[in-house]
Amino acid sequence: MKTLRLLTTLVLGSGLVLACSSGEFAPPASAADRAPLYYRDPSGAPLWSAGPKKDDRGRDYLPVYDDAQALPAETKPQQAQPSRKILYYRNPMGLPDTSPVPKKDPMGMSYVPVYEGDDADDGTVKLSPGKIQRTGVKSEPVARRAIRVSVRAPGTIQLDERRVSVIAMRAESFVQKVSDVTTGTRVKAGQPLMEIYSSAVVSASAEYLATITSRTVGGVEMYGRGARQRLVNLDVPESAIAEMDRTHTAPVTIHWSAPRDGVVLERNAIEGMRANPGDVLFRIADTSVVWALVDVAERDLGNIAVGQSVAVRARSFPGRTFTGRIALVYPQVNRDTRTVRVRIELANPDAVLLPDMYVDADIDTADAAPVLAVPDSSVLDTGSRQAVLVDKGEGRFEPREVKLGRRGGGYVEVRDGLADGEAVVTSANFLIDAESNLKAALKGFAEGAPRATDAGQTMGDRK
Template identity: 75%
Template sequence: MTTIRLLTAFALGIGLAAGGYWTSQQSLWPSGLLLAPPAVAAERPALYYRDPSGAPFWSAGPKKDSNGRDYLPVYDEDEAPSEPAKPKQQADSARKILYYRNPMGLPDTSPIPKKDPMGMNYVPVYEGDDTDDSAVKLSPGKIQRTGVKSVPVERRAISVSIRAPGTVQLDERRVSVIAMRSESFVQKVADVTTGTRVKAGQPLMEIYSSAIAAAAAEYLSTINSKIVGGIESYGRGSRQRLTNLDVPEPVIAAMEKSHVAPVTVQWSAPRDGIVLERNAVEGMRANPGDVLFRIADISLVWALIDVAERDLGSIAVGQPVAIRARSFPGRTFSGKIAVIYPQVNRDTRTARVRVELVNPDFALLPDMYVDADIDTADAAPVLAVADSSVLDTGTRQVVLVDKSEGRYEPREVKLGRRGGGYIEVRDGLSAGEAVVTSANFLIDAESNLKAALKSFSEADAPRATVPSSDMNGMKNKGDQQ
């Protein structure tokens, strides 16, 4: 033990002597050869530089303002070197200590100074660092690093577009079928094939029917008869028989004018359209009910859209719809919802919606695939926030309200429609309040940690009422152990 004390005293004496020698040599050393003092520790890297006048201007690197003054650096601890920093102990002594938290971040607090099992002191939490409104406070440096951005809440029209696939179908009211009502024979067929566009009244074929020939002869005999009384009613019956056999009206009118029954009857197109089906062949026999021609007018077509069941509450008859055919990229056909079919497909969980489309150039063809955009936007503006502002846990939706000065408050909201990158807020916010639109997950994580610590501190509140004498006794007992 004596040897250790002698060695310590010897080392201390050598250090003092060396220090005195260095001091004396400094005064004797030539000014030109005076050694530079030890280098000061490297300055901390600046986060960014702010305007020296306090204006809201910043720069990523050193810069001068219009008056030639240097921008002031802002460091991680948010202390500019040009401004004298207040000593931390002096600043902390001026604030009230609320409680002490575990130094390892565990959910454990204490109303008095305390050590954890590792011997580390509990960290004091001062008034202002913790608030009762669950707000999270971030330093300007952390806000700059994480890129936190806030946007005021505004009223705007929510544009909600429902997209659904579909196909083009014929208008059922614009399809005509030519079929015989009696046994007939096709004598001649015009130069008309499937896909040919025809006009109303254009000849399609000539047929011979014994039933039609007999009805025509009977009608002409009543017209040429000289018998007086009952002839008019008898003639009307004969003419009606020709009509029942579906003889075209122009053929009957020609018979009345010429008083000659034709051997064959010419059949014409009943409407403008496209020949979808041709089954007539020269010389064939057509039985009653056989379809010889099917003609459709496609100047107006239907788009049958399959809308998901969840979107049925957002659509209504009369809403505008934009149709895009996959065969014509970049072209849009406009229409309106005409019918919402009252049935949901049990397999696909979709409902069919009919949209009527004008097709003047016959570009849309039956069974063509299309995509529909149904605009369900309401003209009335509503309170809305960007969709990136909402933190959705599935059971609750939260936004972070910017309370200024680096304080952010989590607030639960009730949402409405979504569309166009915005979400309607029905309850929880007011117009003009600023909400965080980016880096909100980081703030939410800190808010959840703070809420957990606060809940544990409230659970430990009854232990904070233990008298100080008992606490001292417990502390002394712990020290003895």
């Protein structure tokens, strides 16, 4: 029989390729000598088995050896380094259990050796490239940026108190006629509102005309100014006094006009009615500028200051934003709601913002000066302390305690603990922190295990 030269290739589960130049197959020594630690799901799901098995689709679970568990399946496994000293053996499932000698757990899985140099003594955590890739660790350099702290508060629209005028009689009067003006009508400054007859006004008008037309009374100029002041005190409109100066005639009725541009909020004047001193006949408000009174939570009061820009959105106009500035922070805290009232001045040229309308204010408290800031996701907050993981490169991560400041826009200010340009972990940092805590616990067990073993041997020798 002729000898055939065959080239046979065997592909093992660990990814190694063996070639033989003869007709006989050479058995893989590594696969025969090594025992798998456990078997993992072929799809990468977090499922394991102590012995061989198949998944729901009939695929064999993949064996994991002690030198291949830290790398992905498609990556060539690292060869064991016998020159390195084994410190101890740790539980293959990550439990806080170590052994100074090789052993198996109750499931038959071999304990994993921990070599000298795997645990750094400088406080850093070292991860293999495969673990970094699987867990999705991401880092971002620390940089200076403006922290945008947005404070949101609800409120209502109110009239500007300085832009409201009241027309009231200062002497007993009678309403002769009322113009075609009703509640809600927009009026202009100087527009006639009503005609008033008042005996007190008529008497003061006649006295004023007598002083400006007489040339026989001494001190006419001083006396005339006094008579005019009496008309002013009776709140006679300036236009009516100017008409007396021009015609030198005392009118029987006085035309009362609007003192400002605005909207008639209240009309109590009725033709033929009698008005007593102090009775309000008209109330007019200028709505070109209004106030937004919002209630800011007490915890946000430190970020609020007069002059800050505010974006106000009315619930009646969801797609529109009104811009204003904080004019006043009221010096009192509501004891029931623990809020502080803030006044915002808003331009209202088209008069769409109405009194008592509900609004939502977004106060921009951004500081122009940039500060050292890191993403919110990079901070590990235990309540009593805050820390970040600094990426030192080559898979090494250093936990570092920091002092934080303001938060906003997805970033938090770092006041102490970091330098500009350092990289911090922004993703999977909780997994690295758990790895750090696990290694610290395992190290403590390992330091106590040899002493316990020595003590046991000593007791045995004594027996």
